[in-house]
Amino acid sequence: MDRFRSLVLCAALAVGSAAAVFPAGKGDADKGKEVFQPCAVCHFPDSEDKKMGPGLKGLFKRDKMANGKKLTEGNVRNQIDEGGKGMPSYKDMLTDGEKDDLIAYLKTL
Numbered sequence: 001m002d003r004f005r006s007l008v009l010c011a012a013l014a015v016g017s018a019a020a021v022f023p024a025g026k027g028d029a030d031k032g033k034e035v036f037q038p039c040a041v042c043h044f045p046d047s048e049d050k051k052m053g054p055g056l057k058g059l060f061k062r063d064k065m066a067n068g069k070k071l072t073e074g075n076v077r078n079q080i081d082e083g084g085k086g087m088p089s090y091k092d093m094l095t096d097g098e099k100d101d102l103i104a105y106l107k108t109l
């Protein structure tokens, strides 16, 4: 059921977004900036100050995440997929390509 749901969601996203034509795998920071728009409700991209969640300026220069885990690309991806402590889960809301773009953008902050 879950698998079916995410397949349907992926198909809907692929049809709905011209960006899906872009091959997945390599992140594009410019596109990631747009993907980040809903995240900006809770995160400042240009400050370390807390909004709802931690400010993300300089995120990839940090050693640790707010949840105490080591700051690695995998753990940041995990945070985006799973959310937690007030952050929604984006696992089924973003395509893998959009997540790649988002990570590429977060690395520029």
Ligand code: HEC
Residues within 6 Å of the ligand: 035, 036, 038, 039, 040, 041, 042, 043, 052, 053, 054, 056, 059, 064, 065, 066, 067, 076, 079, 080, 084, 085, 086, 087, 088, 090, 102
């Ligand atoms: C409703 C508010 C909300 C939204 C929307 C949201 N987040 Fe979060 N986010 C949080 C909170 C709260 C935390 C802190 C979780 C914790 O303390 O473990 C967090 C943590 C994070 C972290 C870890 C930061 C750190 O220093 O440990 C990252 C990265 C992150 N969010 C990225 C995103 C991205 C990317 C999006 C959009 C796809 C997003 N968030 C959307 C609330 C939100």
